[in-house]
Amino acid sequence: xxxxxxxxxxxxxxxxxxxxxxxxxxxxxxxxxxxxxxxxxxxxxxxxxxxxxxxxxxxxxxxxxxxxxxxxxxxxxxxxxxxxxxxxxxxxxxxxxxxxxxxxxxxxxxxxxxxxxxxxxxxxxxxxxxxxxxxxxxxxxxxxxxxxxxxxxxxxxxxxxxxxxxxxxxxxxxxxxxxxxxxxxxxxxxxxxxxxxxxxxxxxxxxxxxxxxxxxxxxxxxxxxxxxxxxxxxxxxxxxxxxxxxxxxxxxxxxxxxxxxxxxxxxxxxxxxxxxxxxxxxxxxxxxxxxxxxxxxxxxxxxxxxxxxxxxxxxxxxxxxxxxxxxxxxxxxxxxxxxxxxxxxxxxxxxxxxxxxxxxxxxxxxxxxxxxxxxxxxxxxxxxxxxxxxxxxxxxxxxxxxxxxxx
Numbered sequence: 001x002x003x004x005x006x007x008x009x010x011x012x013x014x015x016x017x018x019x020x021x022x023x024x025x026x027x028x029x030x031x032x033x034x035x036x037x038x039x040x041x042x043x044x045x046x047x048x049x050x051x052x053x054x055x056x057x058x059x060x061x062x063x064x065x066x067x068x069x070x071x072x073x074x075x076x077x078x079x080x081x082x083x084x085x086x087x088x089x090x091x092x093x094x095x096x097x098x099x100x101x102x103x104x105x106x107x108x109x110x111x112x113x114x115x116x117x118x119x120x121x122x123x124x125x126x127x128x129x130x131x132x133x134x135x136x137x138x139x140x141x142x143x144x145x146x147x148x149x150x151x152x153x154x155x156x157x158x159x160x161x162x163x164x165x166x167x168x169x170x171x172x173x174x175x176x177x178x179x180x181x182x183x184x185x186x187x188x189x190x191x192x193x194x195x196x197x198x199x200x201x202x203x204x205x206x207x208x209x210x211x212x213x214x215x216x217x218x219x220x221x222x223x224x225x226x227x228x229x230x231x232x233x234x235x236x237x238x239x240x241x242x243x244x245x246x247x248x249x250x251x252x253x254x255x256x257x258x259x260x261x262x263x264x265x266x267x268x269x270x271x272x273x274x275x276x277x278x279x280x281x282x283x284x285x286x287x288x289x290x291x292x293x294x295x296x297x298x299x300x301x302x303x304x305x306x307x308x309x310x311x312x313x314x315x316x317x318x319x320x321x322x323x324x325x326x327x328x329x330x331x332x333x334x335x336x337x338x339x340x341x342x343x344x345x346x347x348x349x350x351x352x353x354x355x356x357x358x359x360x361x362x363x364x365x366x367x368x369x370x371x372x373x374x375x376x377x378x379x380x381x382x383x384x385x386x387x388x389x390x391x392x393x394x395x396x397x398x399x400x401x402x403x404x405x406x407x
Contacts, residue, residue: 026140041323047059058093122394150261178191
């Protein structure tokens with residue numbers, strides 16, 4: 001236990017610098033993603049400072065930008081003002097990918113060959129474009145900001161803990177500050193309900209609520225597309241139940257944080273990314289998955305993760321004088337969904353149509369085709385819902401994978 005906020009920030013900064021420094025060891029140029037978000041910007045600025053202190057060359061940065069999207073999408077996705085704020089600090093060698101020119105299914109066959117499985121992550125096409133550009137620039141070590149959200153934690157787990165302990169004043173104060181932040185778009189009482197009380201609802205009640213939503217056409221995952229007979233055959237209901245987060249009624253904020261660390265998606269995602277970077281002669285390194293940093297963040301008091309409406313507070317404080325204030329104190333992150341929604345159908349209408357034609361036999365044993373037809377009609381008529389686009393992408397990936405292994 002440290003004495004005050006400054007000591008926690010100083011300790012975080014020291015460990016974070018170690019996590020970045022040990023991943024800069026290379027006989028070749030190093031690069032880093034720079035999305036403009038808090039995670040990648042923290043890594044890029046810290047790496048830049050370390051390289052400057054060793055009289056090394058500039059740090060290569062790689063950013064995906066979307067200048068050609070319409071204004072209503074740019075409001076959600078455009079990070080250029082944050083990227084430029086970081087680059088204005090100097091000693092960077094920036095590189096850009098025009099991601100609004102990319103086909104989400106580009107190089108999918110190669111990606112599946114590398115991963116030896118279907119590609120579930122719909123945004124991996126942008127990573128592949130960044131990796132390809134890094135390879136052209138002679139970069140061999142590629143720093144990535146995945147997954148600062150999990151390691152530092154937004155601190156949401158603290159709010160239901162306050163509700164469970166009946167510390168209503170503290171909960172109200174936190175939620176009032178949270179509701180005042182940009183893009184939260186909730187009143188204080190709505191924030192109290194959503195972040196403090198709702199997570200305490202028993203899983204059985206949430207299960208019935210989800211069933212009611214699904215029956216009304218509100219689908220939030222790929223599970224509802226799986227054929228019932230296949231789901232029963234592979235024990236899918238039991239698998240989903242085992243992965244369900246459950247209620248926070250008897251779970252502390254620290255236990256919830258630990259569950260995020262140990263979730264299987266982390267290992268799966270790292271494996272796919274490592275297989276993909278290897279195809280471009282890169283070694284991806286992830287400072288936020290440094291064991292020392294993870295252990296430190298897990299041991300933090302909840303108030304160091306969220307305080308007065310600011311999530312990931314210890315990281316923000318530790319970046320004082322390192323990050324531009326506009327990035328250090330930004331209250332939201334970009335939504336990459338609009339580009340996927342538009343470009344998946346723009347580039348691949350024929351491939352989507354083939355799911356109900358010559359590719360139908362490949363997925364019919366696994367996918368409920370009637371539900372898929374409903375999804376397809378909804379998506380093609382109004383391609384703005386990110387989850388619809390994600391589901392369509394994953395079905396296409398399954399189709400392409402089945403076609404690959406059968407030929």
